[in-house]
Amino acid sequence: MLVLIALRRVKTEKSGVPIVGSQQYHYPLSGDYARESVPASARRHWLSLSLIWIGGGIDLAGILLGTQIGLGMSFENAMIATFVGSLILAVVGALTCYVGSETGMSTAMLTRFVFGEYGARIASLIIGITGMGWFGVQTGFFAVSGQMIVKELAGVEVSMPVAALIGGLLMMSTAVIGYKAIEWLSVIAVPIMFGILVGILIVVIPSQSFWEAVHVEPVADTIPLGLGISLVTSLFLVGAIAAPDIGRWARSKKDSILAAVVGFLIGNSLMLVIAVIIAKYTSNAEFIQVMFGIGWGGLAAILFVLGTWTTNDNGLYSTGLALSVALPKWSRPTLVIVAGLIGTALAVFNIYDSFITFLTILSAFVSPIGGVFIAEYYLLNRQRFTMAFVRDKRIPRLYWHSIVVWVAATLVGLATSPASEGGFGLFQLTRIPALDAFLAAFILQWIVGSIVKRSNSKKAEETAESA
Numbered sequence: 001m002l003v004l005i006a007l008r009r010v011k012t013e014k015s016g017v018p019i020v021g022s023q024q025y026h027y028p029l030s031g032d033y034a035r036e037s038v039p040a041s042a043r044r045h046w047l048s049l050s051l052i053w054i055g056g057g058i059d060l061a062g063i064l065l066g067t068q069i070g071l072g073m074s075f076e077n078a079m080i081a082t083f084v085g086s087l088i089l090a091v092v093g094a095l096t097c098y099v100g101s102e103t104g105m106s107t108a109m110l111t112r113f114v115f116g117e118y119g120a121r122i123a124s125l126i127i128g129i130t131g132m133g134w135f136g137v138q139t140g141f142f143a144v145s146g147q148m149i150v151k152e153l154a155g156v157e158v159s160m161p162v163a164a165l166i167g168g169l170l171m172m173s174t175a176v177i178g179y180k181a182i183e184w185l186s187v188i189a190v191p192i193m194f195g196i197l198v199g200i201l202i203v204v205i206p207s208q209s210f211w212e213a214v215h216v217e218p219v220a221d222t223i224p225l226g227l228g229i230s231l232v233t234s235l236f237l238v239g240a241i242a243a244p245d246i247g248r249w250a251r252s253k254k255d256s257i258l259a260a261v262v263g264f265l266i267g268n269s270l271m272l273v274i275a276v277i278i279a280k281y282t283s284n285a286e287f288i289q290v291m292f293g294i295g296w297g298g299l300a301a302i303l304f305v306l307g308t309w310t311t312n313d314n315g316l317y318s319t320g321l322a323l324s325v326a327l328p329k330w331s332r333p334t335l336v337i338v339a340g341l342i343g344t345a346l347a348v349f350n351i352y353d354s355f356i357t358f359l360t361i362l363s364a365f366v367s368p369i370g371g372v373f374i375a376e377y378y379l380l381n382r383q384r385f386t387m388a389f390v391r392d393k394r395i396p397r398l399y400w401h402s403i404v405v406w407v408a409a410t411l412v413g414l415a416t417s418p419a420s421e422g423g424f425g426l427f428q429l430t431r432i433p434a435l436d437a438f439l440a441a442f443i444l445q446w447i448v449g450s451i452v453k454r455s456n457s458k459k460a461e462e463t464a465e466s467a
Helices: 002-012 046-057 060-072 075-103 112-154 160-177 179-204 207-214 225-241 253-282 287-293 297-326 332-348 351-380 387-391 400-415 433-466
Strands: none
Touching (some): 046 179, 046 225, 046 297, 060 225, 060 253, 075 225, 075 351, 112 160, 112 225, 112 332, 112 351, 112 400, 160 179, 160 297, 179 253, 179 297, 225 433, 287 297, 332 351, 351 400, 351 433, 400 433
8 A cells, every 4th residue: 555655646746845946857867957957847745755764764773773772782772873864864854855845945955055066076085985884894894794695595605795795786787867867766665575574574583571681780781871872973974964865855944844854763763673682682793683583584584685675776876976075077877887786896896894983983974064054054045045146156165164164073073082983082072973963063054154154244334435
């Protein structure tokens, strides 16, 4: 039923959003409005968008993190970390998604209004590079787990490079085509994955022993609550910051907010909660092995392929949009292919071994971008965020104050991150480094931006008086 409703919405919905830009989809291998606003004729219902984010949250990284916090925290703390982290993501996602819906523009396009033309290229390049790294992490998980699954099911040894290449090409396929392909995959895959996950809980955990199972002492109580929340937040933080990439397709403000809240709350927490429960009950960090243990090897393969696919094509799509702004002479599909191949190569060189460290550094560099453009849009210069502002060539090469704020907030995020996880470990604020960086950027941009705005207004008045 969910699939039919979503598919019907995709085919029949209409929108009252002002039309800006091209009226065509340009499929196959669409540019997907990478450097312009999504027109009203292409806008989507909130359910379609939320399914994309839910699918993005069901992945191997979620399984790994869920089992880690399940074995390293009490059940209560693991649940608190999961839901607080997911709530933070929902709030951030709703704020950024709203901006995407209002403007029709991607995250990378929005950075032009806060960092300037050249500053946006720098920011977009960093988003793109981190996106390639994350694609490599996910593709590495795919390859390693794929090797194990194929060996268990068919008794065949598959080399790491071959497994990574197969996974990388598979996940690149929908990202290259664009939003339409990502949407259809999510509409089909999410109900299937949800059914498998619920089935695992029913089969693995007898109802009469559920509460005793989840309240066992953690195997190693090594993850503080603050770090647990930070890890949960960091897991999907780039997705929340980059929510305009999907949110720009929303047909209304209401659709954008509803899609973000449902998508991030459910999408980020569903896989984590189930992984925590299974880890608690089995004391086993290998989720896939648990599925094989109950005779669900085939379903494990389906979950594993669909989960990684729906996550990685989403991330690679955002990477392509970001690189389209950083490298405007290249087409979006070409950039997606190049980024996907580089990410696949990184997977072969075991980038996934540095999963937690990568999350820490990723959140420190990317989360301030969201803080900067949220402050700029909601508190300072909303009128600037239009394609007319771009067409009139009113964007300077650099907004230096925003660049300084971004760098300062990044340093705050690294300073509050543990030294053992890639940070400096100098002090603590909220005990959630990713949130520290985001809030630092938001507050600093509000303060510094207000000063710059008043200064510019004063100069304009003096110029007008002297004219």
